[in-house]
Amino acid sequence: xxTQTPRTLASAASAAALVLLLAACGSEGGTGSxxxxxxxxxxxxxxxxxxxxxxxxxxxxxxxxxAPDGARVxxxxxxxxxxxxxxxxxxxxxxxxxxxxxxxxxxxxxxxxPADRQRFETELMKALTxxxxxxxxxxxxxxxxxxxxxxxxxAAEADVPxxxxxxxxxxxxxxxxxxxxxxxxxxxxxxxxxxxxxxTGNLGCNNFSAAARVEGKTVTIEGPAAxxxxxxxxxxxxLETKLYELLDGPLTYRLDHRTLTLVNAEGEGLGAKAADVxxxxxxxxxxxxxxxxxxxxx
Numbered sequence: 001x002x003t004q005t006p007r008t009l010a011s012a013a014s015a016a017a018l019v020l021l022l023a024a025c026g027s028e029g030g031t032g033s034x035x036x037x038x039x040x041x042x043x044x045x046x047x048x049x050x051x052x053x054x055x056x057x058x059x060x061x062x063x064x065x066x067a068p069d070g071a072r073v074x075x076x077x078x079x080x081x082x083x084x085x086x087x088x089x090x091x092x093x094x095x096x097x098x099x100x101x102x103x104x105x106x107x108x109x110x111x112x113x114p115a116d117r118q119r120f121e122t123e124l125m126k127a128l129t130x131x132x133x134x135x136x137x138x139x140x141x142x143x144x145x146x147x148x149x150x151x152x153x154x155a156a157e158a159d160v161p162x163x164x165x166x167x168x169x170x171x172x173x174x175x176x177x178x179x180x181x182x183x184x185x186x187x188x189x190x191x192x193x194x195x196x197x198x199x200t201g202n203l204g205c206n207n208f209s210a211a212a213r214v215e216g217k218t219v220t221i222e223g224p225a226a227x228x229x230x231x232x233x234x235x236x237x238x239l240e241t242k243l244y245e246l247l248d249g250p251l252t253y254r255l256d257h258r259t260l261t262l263v264n265a266e267g268e269g270l271g272a273k274a275a276d277v278x279x280x281x282x283x284x285x286x287x288x289x290x291x292x293x294x295x296x297x298x
Contacts, residue, residue: 043098046134046141048075052257053141053154055083058120058127060150068117070276071124072157074257081128085121087113092129101143102131127152159257160274162214163193167201167260167272172242175267184235189243190275193219199247204239205232210247219262223248246270 055071057064073083075094081103082091088111093104106125113121127150132143144151169189172179181189181204191201199212199221210225225247232240246269251262263269 045096046099046101046136048096048101048134048136048141049077051075052157054157055086055124056153056155058123058150058152060123060126062149065120065123067124068120071120073128073152073154085113085117085124087111087117087121090125099134100131101134103129105129124152126150157257159255162219162253162255162260163195165192165260166275167191168275169204169243169270169272171271173261173263173267173269173271178271182235182238184233185239186233186236188236189239191247191272203227203243203247205236206230206240208244208247217252217254218250219253220250221247243270 052074053072055067055073057066059065068086070084071086073081075081079093079095080091081094083089085108088109090106090108092106095102095104106129108121108125127145128143130145132145132152135142135144139156141154141156142151143154167190168187169181169191171181185204188202189204191199193199193212193214197211197213198209199219200207200209202208206228208225208227211222213220213222225244227244231237246262246264249264251264251269254261258274260272260274261269262272
């Protein structure tokens with residue numbers, strides 16, 4: 001019977017350890033069919049979470065259609081895609097794995113659209129669904145179906161500034177609660193912070209104007225605001241009274257891409273979204289009013 005010396009046993013153990021180490025090194029770098037082949041390596045996920053895009057065009061069955069004004073899409077950080085077709089708003093789940101975005105069943109509002117916008121919306125809903133291969137190149141993102149016959153062209157959408165943007169007021173804030181505007185109050189309420197140190201706009205019925213000072217994250221409106229003196233419906237006047245009281249004194253503002261929140265020290269305030277500027281639009285002015293000049297403070 002042959003015996004091994006301690007030195008021989010140590011050498012054998014070292015050799016076995018070396019073989020295991022080499023095997024481990026050879027298996028790094030991929031999960032393919034062979035050690036180290038990397039044939040099934042998954043690409044990093046496309047960095048789309050928390051991004052906003054303008055829709056440039058969609059392609060369905062090889063036919064390309066340019067998007068109307070206001071068509072945009074956002075990929076949220078909680079696994080959803082939401083946006084506006086240029087008429088209706090929509091939303092869906094989205095899962096990102098490597099370069100593939102899989103969009104789930106869509107939910108969409110049902111506002112009646114002009115025929116051309118309805119056609120585009122229908123094509124967008126067909127193109128923005130199921131697994132799509134994403135390609136990110138600078139400020140552009142393209143999403144395409146596996147057969148290449150459907151796709152969506154997107155361009156990165158920049159955040160809008162506080163000043164110079166027409167902010168369409170769409171809600172009221174009280175503490176941690178946000179509510180919609182009073183029923184029947186219409187959609188005239190808006191405001192614009194100008195480079196001239198003034199805030200102008202419409203309170204829901206009457207146009208208004210006041211001096212406004214921006215310092216850090218605080219806007220101080222030196223009210224009371226001057227307004228026009230029209231009489232409107234009860235819901236419009238109710239909203240106007242609320243906004244007139246809010247837009248006086250220091251307000252903390254928060255910008256989030258295309259949304260603005262203004263609140264006072266008591267937590268009362270308003271929410272607004274950047275209004276789309278339609279090509280060739282008429283009937284309004286750059287100061288958010290309908291052309292009637294405010295006369296005096298109330």
